[in-house]
Amino acid sequence: MFSRTLLIPFGVGALALIVLPAIVTVILAFTLYDAQTAPIWRGNQNFIDLFVIDPIFPIAARNTLIFTAVATPLRVLGALGLALLLSPERRGARLYRSGAFLPAIVPEIAYALAWVWVLNPVYGPLNQILGAFGLPQPAWLGSPDTALSGLVLAGAFQLGEGMVILIAGLKAVPNDLYRAASVDGAGRWARFWRITLPLIQPWLAVLLIRDLLWAAQGTFTLTRVMTLGGPYYSTLLMPLYIYEEAFDRFRFGLGAAATVLLVMAAAAATVLAFIALRGWGFDDEA
């Protein structure tokens, strides 16, 4: 009973800050609302406007799809690579892990500002290094052709939390299995493919879904600080689009409709990821 009582503050908070706003958002999605006068019911017209009239929504949706499709696997694979590299207890491993975790604890605005500097086309360290090797120096955030890649790059280095999750997963793999596999003549690659990967599948699944949702919905600070969606909408992702529609142009109805679509798309992607991962990996009940 006492433990249930302890849940009350969380329950009230979740109701007030998540459930009620979500219900209001769904209702607003069917209205014309400028935050100044009462909402006017307009049925599904906002959804039609998004696809038929507004030329910017399809651009934001396409950018978000591309960003999600590229950034999500990069973040998962990056975290996996780091975890494999840093999970063995060798000398200096803790220091390296701390270093890799650092971007996760830097405030997101500071992280984004640091990347604005890294990607500076003239003075930034990345282009200085590329130039030193005689490689092309892209304009990064200064060109519609490369700005989204710059954003993906910034997003792909937030690996700390993923790495920690996967190191926990790797530590849970029994050493006996590796020894037995070695006795049977399995090489390093076979051990990774046949033992490590299937056994850390639940952790990978969690990470994949977490990063999928982040790429779809969690990019507001990066885009707001680094590019404001430009040049010419090339980095306009859905969270920034929704914010600008609602809070800059006072079209809360359209913003709410876009939010509903984004949540539905993210939910569908999550279900698909679950289905795709269901048949893969280790199942000790088989």
Added chain:
Amino acid sequence: MLNRRWLMIGVVWLVGVVALLLIQGDGSGAQVSFMIFGDPAEIAAYEGLVAAFHEQHPDTRVELIKVADQADYRARLAADFAGGTPPDVMLINYRRMAQFADAGVLEALQPYVEASSVINLDEFYENSIEPFYWDGVLQCIPQNLSSLVVFYNRDLFDVAGIPYPQMGWTWDDFLATAEALTIDADGDGTPEQYGLGIEPSMIRLMPFIWGNGGDVVDFYEQPTGLTMFREDAVTAYLWFVALSTEHGVVPNRVQEQAQDSENRFMNGTTAMFLNSRRGVPTYRGITGFTWDAAALPVGPAGPMGILHADAYCMAAAAKDKSAAWRFIEFANSIEGQTLVARSGRTVPSLRAVAESPAFLDPNAAPANSRVFLDTIPAIRALPRMVYWVDIELIFSEEIERAFYGEAEPLEALRVAGRRAIEYMELEVLRWRGP
């Protein structure tokens, strides 16, 4: 025993919290919330204004709500209006006032002005007041009116042996000066010093359109169509775009991304930078060179400037309207405007303050602050339209693409027209009624 001790701790904590709330809330007297945005120098000026108001009106407390930049300010206003708790008093730019006034969320200030013994509209510059009327009724009281001016680095002009910009200089003089001050010493194709820095946007382009006899809409009161495609406007637009694409006197997109023009001006690698008065508090921090301000070059149709003005507006939902008005009245009195003018941020809308040492301080840069007053007769305001913000944004995006050579200029203008027509139609529908 243990329970008693915890009870005592609980009671002391509760008493402390209540005392803190009482101290903080100080529910006695009238309360007014006032929302502003700006850099630290501007915010300090408003803090001084509020402090002076408190001295004269100890029975009214003004709570200053500070927001860092203009975009956040707009978002906060929208959220507060949506939540039904807008600030009692707020600063609104004239380009955005129509959408608030049309929604009826602003308290019209005309009746208050008519009953006031402090505010006399005849003492204000007329072109600062006029844009704040909506349906023939004054909605807000402007604190300032700045034109676009040319801030320039005197040292770079001296080194190049080029005369400082004079009142009445022409577009050709302007371009020749910018070209002479753009220097690519190592010949690598990227100038180390630019002659000019300018934001490629509608609000920067408009004085040149007007200066060539063009315009953006056909009728300012009840617009029926965009006129950006008429010859005078197109010629000015192409001239503006060519500053970048043909003459290369401004940083290209990559160079601008590496370091923006305002920073280049402030570190002495750009000779001229176009901005309104709002840049002055920041530029006063420049120590490496001397700078000054000059009027915009004169176009074929004569001198033109563009209005930059923010006004004190009252929310229709303000709880204590009489207290809110007392504060607006004080802020727009000679004393109130003098306090804000000293920060350097505003060109006061009251003639008496604008002509006073508070604004024309001979010891504070720019030396030629008078240029802001001399150019007032040529200042024009953009149209008052509910959908103006959308139209301006679309044109600015396309102008930027053309300016940086990412789109053919005339094609970019056509795209802007196609995109903006939707909002123009909505505007026509709005004033014609159902």
